[in-house]
Amino acid sequence: MSDAVECDVVVIGLGPGGEHAAASLAKAGLEVVAVDERLVGGECPYFGCVPSKMMITAARTLQESARVNQLAGTATATPDWSPVAARIRDEATDDWDDQVAVDRLVAAGATFVRGRGRITAPRTVAVGEASYVARRGIVLNTGTTPSAPPVQGLADTPYWTNREIVRATELPESLAVIGGGPIGCELAQVMASFGVRVTVIEVADRIIAPEEPEASEVLTKAFRDAGIEVLTGVHIDSVTHADDRFSIALEEDRTVEADRLLVAAGRRNNLGDLGLEHVGLDPMARVLEPDERMRVADGVWAIGDITGKGAFTHVSMYQADIVVRDLTNSDGPWADYRAVARATFTTPEIGSVGLSEAKAREQGIDVVVATGDLGTRGWLAEEPGMVKLVADRARGVLVGGCVAASTGGEIVALIQTAIQGEVPIAALAEMHFAYPTYYRSLLPVLRALL
Numbered sequence: 001m002s003d004a005v006e007c008d009v010v011v012i013g014l015g016p017g018g019e020h021a022a023a024s025l026a027k028a029g030l031e032v033v034a035v036d037e038r039l040v041g042g043e044c045p046y047f048g049c050v051p052s053k054m055m056i057t058a059a060r061t062l063q064e065s066a067r068v069n070q071l072a073g074t075a076t077a078t079p080d081w082s083p084v085a086a087r088i089r090d091e092a093t094d095d096w097d098d099q100v101a102v103d104r105l106v107a108a109g110a111t112f113v114r115g116r117g118r119i120t121a122p123r124t125v126a127v128g129e130a131s132y133v134a135r136r137g138i139v140l141n142t143g144t145t146p147s148a149p150p151v152q153g154l155a156d157t158p159y160w161t162n163r164e165i166v167r168a169t170e171l172p173e174s175l176a177v178i179g180g181g182p183i184g185c186e187l188a189q190v191m192a193s194f195g196v197r198v199t200v201i202e203v204a205d206r207i208i209a210p211e212e213p214e215a216s217e218v219l220t221k222a223f224r225d226a227g228i229e230v231l232t233g234v235h236i237d238s239v240t241h242a243d244d245r246f247s248i249a250l251e252e253d254r255t256v257e258a259d260r261l262l263v264a265a266g267r268r269n270n271l272g273d274l275g276l277e278h279v280g281l282d283p284m285a286r287v288l289e290p291d292e293r294m295r296v297a298d299g300v301w302a303i304g305d306i307t308g309k310g311a312f313t314h315v316s317m318y319q320a321d322i323v324v325r326d327l328t329n330s331d332g333p334w335a336d337y338r339a340v341a342r343a344t345f346t347t348p349e350i351g352s353v354g355l356s357e358a359k360a361r362e363q364g365i366d367v368v369v370a371t372g373d374l375g376t377r378g379w380l381a382e383e384p385g386m387v388k389l390v391a392d393r394a395r396g397v398l399v400g401g402c403v404a405a406s407t408g409g410e411i412v413a414l415i416q417t418a419i420q421g422e423v424p425i426a427a428l429a430e431m432h433f434a435y436p437t438y439y440r441s442l443l444p445v446l447r448a449l450l
């Protein structure tokens, strides 16, 4: 091994948070070595949020055009995947080339190293033959890899994960999706909008299971209305691939056949073989539990999906800002997860923030909930949807909310502000809500909580 290079900070893994932390720390004058074995920016820009939302933008355009026949005359749209594939390749991912991101990082003052980082001693990281000693410490942002469930035969088949489907240049006639979480649901609906016959196979008793049951119900109906087959509470016995077809054998002698199979059954945190034992951490850890400054051990910070605080780009970026504050000796503010917002970009979009009713009850909160529909706006737009608010009766404030609507992810911003600011429900229920907006649908639900 060559002589160790000294620096202030080594960032291992440059997902959205790692890239942001490395650039910000370098701009603040620290000597930063930023390491990634794949692409700078991580899953989000190349295989996750960005390409999937580009697909969703196209799919929504098709969905809207289909509503012309219902509301405004006649229109015929002929779906064509080629502009979507071209935009993903040329505009979103630069053909899966991260040179722009590398240049940005280097321009910020960081040293970029392509390779696999591994902790070999406190404050010491090896990348291949090179070794780096970080005077201040190591920031971990190693993210996740798609994981496949242990289903007989599956590993021997050419199934897709998010990393393959974003590169698809042609669509199959039929697609089976294992997993009805956010990835499975978003991509299933995209494919169905482009005319693919889609079956979603979910082992839990409902799709988007961590969200409110009422939201799952609305989405399941929307899926079925759009011709997507939704199988829930289903166990897969085996998967085979022959003659370019997948056969997914379900219990009770049922089989789903499809041209392609997307596995969206969850993710595995990239914590294996990271040398965690050298800094006193469990090398078998599935998540790294950080303190409020994102510290997980002496001289080690962790951010992003590996912290288990919500596998979202905005959480990774939020945590990166905290690490930057800590490493530049600021006074905070430190981590606060009371009002983490999220949006699943299906149609309707499922926006959520804070605690679900189930999570609030688990925490022993004296819970009161109320639900409603999308009111006048929902009726005008002929749009299904729902609003659910979760409140702490004793404190008279909201602790969670979920909105299924075309703008669900936007409407939750109001609920988020109320949770974060601990605004009394009584005050919220007396505010002006413009008529006939979507967010006005919150008003009767707020009043029902009082």
Ligand SMILES: Cc1cc2nc3c(=O)[nH]c(=O)nc-3n(C[C@H](O)[C@H](O)[C@H](O)COP(=O)(O)OP(=O)(O)OC[C@H]3O[C@@H](n4cnc5c(N)ncnc54)[C@H](O)[C@@H]3O)c2cc1C
Pocket: 012, 013, 014, 015, 016, 017, 018, 035, 036, 037, 038, 039, 040, 041, 042, 043, 044, 047, 048, 049, 050, 052, 053, 115, 116, 117, 118, 141, 142, 143, 144, 162, 183, 270, 274, 303, 304, 305, 306, 310, 311, 312, 313, 314, 315, 316, 345
């Ligand atoms: C299809 C899809 C859609 C999504 N849509 C959304 C969305 O709409 N909104 C949202 O907020 N989130 C979305 N997400 C989640 C989002 O992509 C992640 O939460 C986000 O990327 C943050 O991840 P991260 O910062 O933990 O790291 P990641 O993005 O996972 O990046 C980790 C990086 O670490 C590198 N790495 C790992 N181990 C090592 C090592 N030992 N040495 C060197 N480098 C290493 C990897 O190469 C990778 O570049 C989506 C995810 C997927 C898959």
Ligand SMILES: NC(=O)c1ccc[n+]([C@@H]2O[C@H](COP(=O)([O-])OP(=O)(O)OC[C@H]3O[C@@H](n4cnc5c(N)ncnc54)[C@H](O)[C@@H]3O)[C@@H](O)[C@H]2O)c1
Pocket: 149, 150, 151, 178, 179, 180, 181, 182, 183, 184, 186, 201, 202, 203, 204, 208, 209, 234, 235, 236, 264, 265, 266, 267, 310, 311, 312, 342, 343, 344, 345
């Ligand atoms: N819009 C967004 O913000 C967005 C979009 C996509 C992903 N994400 C993030 O990425 C994370 C990963 O998403 P995901 O959807 O891959 O994972 P997930 O863990 O959220 O969902 C996986 C689903 O697969 C099901 N499943 C697991 N094994 C199965 C089996 N053998 N048969 C059938 N179903 C099975 C699970 O019950 C679960 O419902 C999410 O938790 C989310 O935080 C966010």
